[in-house]
Amino acid sequence: MHNTHFAAGNPGSATTFPIDESQLNQDLYDAVNGQWAKQATIPADHSSTGGFMDLVDNIEHTLMTDFDDLLAGKLTPANSEMAEFKKFYALALDTAARDKAQATPLKPFLASIEALHSFADLNAKLPKFYRQGIPTPVTLVVEPDMKDTSNYALYVDAPNLILPDKTYYAKDNPAAKQLLPIYTQMATKLLTMVGYSADDAQRLVDQTKQFDALIAPHVKSSEEAADYVKDYNPFPLATVAAKTDALDLTATITELLHDTPDQVILPQPTYFDALSDLLTPANFTLVKSWMLVKTVLFASATLSEDFSQVGGTYSRALSGQKQARSPKKAAYYLASGYFSQVVGDYYGRKYFGETAKADVRKMVVKMAGVYQNRLKTNDWLSSATRQKAIVKLQKLTIKVGYPDKIDPLFAKFKVDTTKTLFENAQAFDEIALEEHFGHWGHPVDRDKWDMSANTVNAYYSPSNNEIVFPAAILQKPFYSLEQSSSTNYGGIGAVMAHEISHAFDNNGSQFDEFGNLNNWWTADDLAHFKDLSQAMIKEFDGIEFAGQKVNGKLTVSENIADAGGLSCALEAAKSADDVDLRAFFINWANVWRMKATTEYMQLLLSIDVHAPAKLRADVQVKNLDDFYTTFNVQPGDGMYLKPADRVKIW
Known part of the structure; x- marks a missing residue:
């Protein structure tokens, strides 16, 4: 029923800007992103800018250029579904015909x-x-x-x-x-x-x-x-x-x-x-x-x-x-x-490919291994609950890049060029609805993806007990072979572990290894977990932002996932030969780079289950002891939090 997405904000940027070294112990996000923020402008047709949006814009530019070639006959459709997409896109671009048809x-x-x-x-x-x-x-x-x-x-x-x-x-x-x-x-x-x-x-x-x-x-x-x-x-x-x-x-x-x-x-x-x-x-x-x-x-x-x-x-x-x-x-x-999955299939195969798919999958498996070790050494779970948690983790399905085949639904979309754009779109809606209601009485297809490969995001599905990483997020600043392992762990490693953490957040933890709603906790462990969740609610609740306040209850599941993801990624970074915790924390702040309209920030505060991007960068690191030693954070510094107030769950 529900998928837990990684981000609704606009993180990151591949461009390098000078870091204010004197401010790393006062405000990590501002120290890393302050120079960028001074020069960044929000495009008139956007509500935000920043690396996540930069990635979206880059993919948009790449695909629109490719699809110009598709329409011009310079690029041959990769399959029959792509040929129908070409016809539909041409209808959407035909403003004269659309204006003639009106309503x-x-x-x-x-x-x-x-x-x-x-x-x-x-x-x-x-x-x-x-x-x-x-x-x-x-x-x-x-x-x-x-x-x-x-x-x-x-x-x-x-x-x-x-x-x-x-x-x-x-x-x-x-x-x-x-x-x-x-x-x-x-x-x-x-x-x-x-x-x-x-x-x-x-x-x-x-x-x-x-x-x-x-x-x-x-x-x-x-x-x-x-x-x-x-x-x-x-x-x-x-x-x-x-x-x-x-x-x-x-x-x-x-x-x-x-x-x-x-x-x-x-x-x-x-x-x-x-x-x-x-x-x-x-x-x-x-x-x-x-x-x-x-x-x-x-x-x-x-x-x-x-x-x-x-x-x-x-x-x-x-x-x-x-x-x-x-x-x-x-x-x-x-x-x-x-034609989401059709476009995603084209993007994934052309710009990501099977080699990268295998490489990233290895990284996810490694993160799951780190998570398993953390569960084994967890000091507040009883052995009964710990064993169940490990079973759930071992049953986790991992999907990377793009699906092996295009969803059969899209083969049913046939464009009638004698009809209007509206009529074709309506026909597709009716086909999709017929298939939707047609699921009744059939077993659930667990191979389906809820995101296309050209989507800059990732998600955990509690009902499938699966984590999904579309190809589009698997690039700089999140992930690149050109970046150090610590930089990658501070980016994509934290994303991967964030999605794994959703299996054990306040919602995901109530589903078992098969994705069924089923309490697998002992009563004492559950009570303690609720206390820890309450501490996370308190850590964020009431922080002033964009003229309003953060709702700790609304954002608790994502904050638990951020905390677990970041601490797990940190452990993975420390296990590498070329560990560089400074690079790890700086890329964590970098991926949350975002400049947005006040209206958009206030809208997100009201309805979004994620905390504001700047707070995701700044608040979570305060819970990690390694952050204090890396940047020599002392009592009285802006980034200091008393040890007793540091929230540690996973």
């Missing part, structure tokens, strides 16, 4: 929503709407059963809110006062572009916001959702279906799955407790308007360039991005989004 291809979908006059009408069309991806007040997702990950379960959930988090709906939250008018203006304009009158557009958007505000009190905040083990709330389908007489959930689910599950999982039971009060005949008009507005918003990216520009206004305001992407960049991201 025409969307109108039949809007007409089918407009024709609804009651919940009875909605029920008649509900299975079709799910197959088409039209927003509904109840979300259905087929994912591995968290307690039996070889098989699928149906998760029945609440829809997303307009504002980034339910905390934004509090009366005293100033961000909502800034953001809702921008959303209103954007949505109203899009509706008039589709053909609604100004009055109708305003009414539809007002009603959408009314229904959204009714949903907000009954869904989880980001902090609550971060404790994702609490998503597992199984209920008999009959019990859930009885929570509303407005929607016939049993009939709809049966039609979609060709089966009637005995039970379903509710990640947010409180939403379903409120469902009968939300889906009343009096609220039907609000629900219908909400469905219309959301459908127009989702479609905006695949309609004309004007629609695409206007449709991105709100997300740009959220992140402080000053300008929209160019039409060409937008087309590249749209096409590579739909």
Whole structure:
């Protein structure tokens, strides 16, 4: 159900800037990155800059250049899926055809929503709407059963809110006062572009916001959702279906799955407790308007360039991005989004290759070995829990670079060049949704990747007990054969051990070696682990940043993984012949290099499970004794933390 990603910020940079040696014991991040930060500028179509973003930009430039050659016939498609990608990318780039079509291809979908006059009408069309991806007040997702990950379960959930988090709906939250008018203006304009009158557009958007505000009190905040083990709330389908007489959930689910599950999982039971009060005949008009507005918003990216520009206004305001992407960049991201694994396969094979795959895999295995030794010598786990932890580690699946084969889904994507971009994208969405619901009743395919190889990130999947390192992150400053082993351990080594640590963070530790939700701890060990987790919450909670404060509970799992990853990577670095702890710590600070808009930093503080990049660099090293000896950190220095306050978990 959940994957734990390494980073949502923008770390690192391959360019070297002078280090302020006098400040290494006062503020590691500023000493390493201060000179860079003074000259760094955030591009107008970005919300941040820094090495992670630099890597993204470099890959974007490389692939866009290659795909220019693909379109020009200078590069032959590597396979049939790539040939379809070429056609789709050409459609996305054809702004004249998109501008000519305007909203025409969307109108039949809007007409089918407009024709609804009651919940009875909605029920008649509900299975079709799910197959088409039209927003509904109840979300259905087929994912591995968290307690039996070889098989699928149906998760029945609440829809997303307009504002980034339910905390934004509090009366005293100033961000909502800034953001809702921008959303209103954007949505109203899009509706008039589709053909609604100004009055109708305003009414539809007002009603959408009314229904959204009714949903907000009954869904989880980001902090609550971060404790994702609490998503597992199984209920008999009959019990859930009885929570509303407005929607016939049993009939709809049966039609979609060709089966009637005995039970379903509710990640947010409180939403379903409120469902009968939300889906009343009096609220039907609000629900219908909400469905219309959301459908127009989702479609905006695949309609004309004007629609695409206007449709991105709100997300740009959220992140402080000053300008929209160019039409060409937008087309590249749209096409590579739909053909993610196809583009990833091309990137991985051309720019990473089998040799690097084998080399990096060896490094991951080595990090797992270091982790195993740490578990064996752990001084607070009982032998029973320690043995279980080692078994879990030994069963860990490692995926590096790119999948061995492209997911069969993409072979089903056939572009019809006589149709519009929107129609082709909609057809792909429907194929993907059909496959998604078609998983029901089949065993889980553990070979699937949730990230394409051209994604600059990494993740741990608790339900698969696997760590995945896409090719894109496996380059400078994280990893390079040109860097010293200590530099590599401070970069990719810490990333690898971070992902391994997620198997033993406050969430991952509740899943066993098969990825099943299953408590394998003794009661005393679990109680002690919770105390250590609380110490990590306290270490970060309330630190002031970007005019707000860090939420220690929201970020605890990532902070535990950072701590375990960094200390494990440090041990690996010390075991190498050419150990250089100064280089290790400096690259750790270097990979977190980031300059971002205030809006983006504040958004991340509200919703992101990762602490701000600067704090990831600075706070974690204070817990490690070797940091103090490496930089002669003394009481009174900015980087000093009393030994009693240093948090050590893994």
